[in-house]
Amino acid sequence: MERLLPKPGDSDRRAYRTLLIVAVFIFVVPAWSRLIPGSVLHMDIVNIMVLVGVYACAVVGLNLLVGYGGQISLGHAAFFGVGAYTTAILCTKLHWFPTWLGIICGAVLAGMVGWLVGKPVLRLKGNYLAMATLGLGEIAFILFQQVKGLTGGTVGIVDIPPLSVFGLKFDTDLKLFFVVWAVVMILMLLSINLIRSRVGRGLRALHSSEVAADAMGVNTSRYKVQVFVLSAVFAGLGGALFAHFQKYVNPESFTLALSILFITMVVVGGMGNVWGGLVGVVILTFLPSVIQALPQWIPGLPSGLANFSNYELVLYGALLIVFMMFLPKGVAFGLSRAGKYSEVRARHLRDRIKARKMEGR
Amino acid sequence: MNTRDKGQQKLLWGSAIVVGLVVVITLIDKRSIGMQWLLSGLTVGSIYALVAMGFSVIYSSTRVINFAQGGFSMLGGMLMFSLSVSGKLPLWLGFILAVLIVTALGAGFERIVIHPMKDKSAITVIIVTIGLSIFMTAIAKWIWGTDPVKIAAFSGDKPIRFLGASLVPQSLWVFGLTLVAVALVFVFFNKTLLGKGMRAAANNPDAASLVGVSSSTSSLVAWTIAAGLGAAAGVVIAPINFAQYSAGTALGLKGFSAAVLGGLGSAPGAVVGGLVLGVLEQITAGYLPSGYKDAVAFVILILVLLVRPQGLLGRPEEVKV
Numbered sequence: 001m002e003r004l005l006p007k008p009g010d011s012d013r014r015a016y017r018t019l020l021i022v023a024v025f026i027f028v029v030p031a032w033s034r035l036i037p038g039s040v041l042h043m044d045i046v047n048i049m050v051l052v053g054v055y056a057c058a059v060v061g062l063n064l065l066v067g068y069g070g071q072i073s074l075g076h077a078a079f080f081g082v083g084a085y086t087t088a089i090l091c092t093k094l095h096w097f098p099t100w101l102g103i104i105c106g107a108v109l110a111g112m113v114g115w116l117v118g119k120p121v122l123r124l125k126g127n128y129l130a131m132a133t134l135g136l137g138e139i140a141f142i143l144f145q146q147v148k149g150l151t152g153g154t155v156g157i158v159d160i161p162p163l164s165v166f167g168l169k170f171d172t173d174l175k176l177f178f179v180v181w182a183v184v185m186i187l188m189l190l191s192i193n194l195i196r197s198r199v200g201r202g203l204r205a206l207h208s209s210e211v212a213a214d215a216m217g218v219n220t221s222r223y224k225v226q227v228f229v230l231s232a233v234f235a236g237l238g239g240a241l242f243a244h245f246q247k248y249v250n251p252e253s254f255t256l257a258l259s260i261l262f263i264t265m266v267v268v269g270g271m272g273n274v275w276g277g278l279v280g281v282v283i284l285t286f287l288p289s290v291i292q293a294l295p296q297w298i299p300g301l302p303s304g305l306a307n308f309s310n311y312e313l314v315l316y317g318a319l320l321i322v323f324m325m326f327l328p329k330g331v332a333f334g335l336s337r338a339g340k341y342s343e344v345r346a347r348h349l350r351d352r353i354k355a356r357k358m359e360g361r
Numbered sequence: 362m363n364t365r366d367k368g369q370q371k372l373l374w375g376s377a378i379v380v381g382l383v384v385v386i387t388l389i390d391k392r393s394i395g396m397q398w399l400l401s402g403l404t405v406g407s408i409y410a411l412v413a414m415g416f417s418v419i420y421s422s423t424r425v426i427n428f429a430q431g432g433f434s435m436l437g438g439m440l441m442f443s444l445s446v447s448g449k450l451p452l453w454l455g456f457i458l459a460v461l462i463v464t465a466l467g468a469g470f471e472r473i474v475i476h477p478m479k480d481k482s483a484i485t486v487i488i489v490t491i492g493l494s495i496f497m498t499a500i501a502k503w504i505w506g507t508d509p510v511k512i513a514a515f516s517g518d519k520p521i522r523f524l525g526a527s528l529v530p531q532s533l534w535v536f537g538l539t540l541v542a543v544a545l546v547f548v549f550f551n552k553t554l555l556g557k558g559m560r561a562a563a564n565n566p567d568a569a570s571l572v573g574v575s576s577s578t579s580s581l582v583a584w585t586i587a588a589g590l591g592a593a594a595g596v597v598i599a600p601i602n603f604a605q606y607s608a609g610t611a612l613g614l615k616g617f618s619a620a621v622l623g624g625l626g627s628a629p630g631a632v633v634g635g636l637v638l639g640v641l642e643q644i645t646a647g648y649l650p651s652g653y654k655d656a657v658a659f660v661i662l663i664l665v666l667l668v669r670p671q672g673l674l675g676r677p678e679e680v681k682v
Contacts, residue, residue: 320492
């Protein structure tokens with residue numbers, strides 16, 4: 001009988017255990033953010049964590065594409081936007097339309113757009129996808145602005161109803177927090193399983209040598225298209241959740257800057273490391289709030305720091321270059337190395353204590 | 362002349378005929394502004410050709426798509442503004458200085474960032490060029506602000522009448538510069554030892570390195586040429602299109618589409634691709650709302666990748682193990 005979930009090996013157990021720890025840690029965030037009230041930190045932690053969650057949906061998928069597909073997308077803001085606009089349009093034009101179905105429609109439509117672009121482009125060897133998605137991002141932005149009848153032009157769509165599932169309304173940040181992070185955890189679980197699946201093995205083979213993988217009968221372009229479409233679906237899902245979180249959408253939210261932000265998150269966190277995406281999102285989503293709060297924490301700092309948007313792109317550009325040059329595996333790799341190191345040290349220490357005891361006896 | 366060259370010539374003529382047909386159709390069209398579209402199309406097309414050549418030169422010697430290519434043009438235009446408008450330098454001096462500064466930046470970036478990463482995968486290097494592109498845009502925004510800046514045309518604004526269409530004198534500068542640049546690139550790659558070596562390296566890096574073509578020098582020269590071409594294009598188009606900090610992205614995307622249309626890695630292809638793209642864009646803008654003009658390059662990019670990925674003049678890439 002074919003197993004639905006492959007038998008977990010040692011490294012898999014480790015991945016599941018880490019996922020569990022991360023999930024517990026994240027789901028108690030609202031509790032410990034009560035202990036340290038946001039007003040002390042000058043930021044609303046639960047609110048930012050919802051944003052982290054919706055971005056994480058997009059970044060986890062993008063990380064699969066970059067790290068395992070070996071391809072870059074500079075248009076993930078477009079998929080994010082397609083997801084957001086789809087549910088926004090459905091739920092505001094048709095008042096009876098269930099919001100959860102709107103979110104699913106958004107994710108599916110984003111995936112379809114991804115398929116349309118990915119199918120022709122990923123047949124080719126080389127990195128044509130980066131430019132094609134850059135173009136896609138620009139076109140999506142133009143369409144969001146120009147198709148005024150549907151998208152409301154530059155003003156966008158306002159009064160998007162909160163997410164509700166069968167009468168259960170998720171209208172506060174705290175309620176939404178749990179929904180969004182439950183979704184993120186499911187996506188993480190999917191990613192961990194995907195890497196171990198046939199597709200994941202094929203992609204890994206492709207990463208080490210595309211020619212060899214081809215020769216071994218791995219249908220490289222099909223796997224690349226699959227992982228690209230999957231990443232588009234993840235991004236669409238994130239975007240749709242984002243629309244119900246923000247309660248309004250306009251084209252300005254889905255510019256090239258957002259695509260760049262997603263890529264920076266992947267790079268800073270660690271390409272090809274499932275946890276990398278998550279780490280990168282947390283760091284870079286909190287960064288603006290932290291920098292803006294700095295003058296309030298440490299008096300004497302220039303208050304100009306509060307205008308983060310003025311120099312965020314300089315920072316992202318510099319981060320991309322510096323990380324690729326000096327830390328291409330990202331922060332998550334450093335963390336996991338530190339984790340393994342401390343584990344080894346702990347075992348070492350235990351052994352020595354045991355040895356001491358033996359000697360003492 | 363071998364069969365491949367014949368094939369290329371056929372395609373060259375083919376694309377010329379296609380453009381010619383389009384022009385005839387638009388001339389017959391009652392609005393009779395086909396000539397106008399052709400002239401404006403060739404003007405921007407020349408710029409796309411220069412940017413596309415930059416992409417092709419770097420791609421053929423390093424297999425990297427340089428996302429900062431459009432940024433070089435943007436920087437060229439902005440520096441021209443600072444030097445000749447704010448700094449009141451004579452135009453020719455401003456032009457030379459702007460191109461030299463950007464060229465030096467391109468070469469410096471290759472030495473400091475790209476060269477140490479020569480053993481890394483292409484995707485890593487591409488991400489670095491994305492970083493550079495954003496970095497340049499952000500710095501330009503910081504220095505020059507967000508408003509577009511106006512640079513005076515090199516020799517006045519009085520339009521020249523030509524076969525019922527009007528042509529701004531700046532277009533002649535664009536054509537002239539493109540001709541000179543293409544000629545220089547052609548001479549470099551066909552007549553000089555270094556250029557021939559680089560072509561050999563693009564064809565077969567291992568064999569070329571065995572006979573003493575240094576891949577490190579190739580990469581440096583490629584980046585230098587690409588930055589210079591980009592900057593020159595940016596300076597000479599600035600009086601027509603306004604220079605702005607954000608101009609690099611769109612120009613880069615269009616230049617890349619032109620390079621793919623002509624055949625990525627082929628210098629003649631870049632020229633043909635650029636000119637064809639420029640004209641098609643103008644014609645589309647004539648029939649459709651101008652907001653959609655920027656979509657043409659992208660649609661062409663997808664179509665070419667779908668139908669003829671090696672482009673008009675390129676050769677299908679063979680992968681050897």
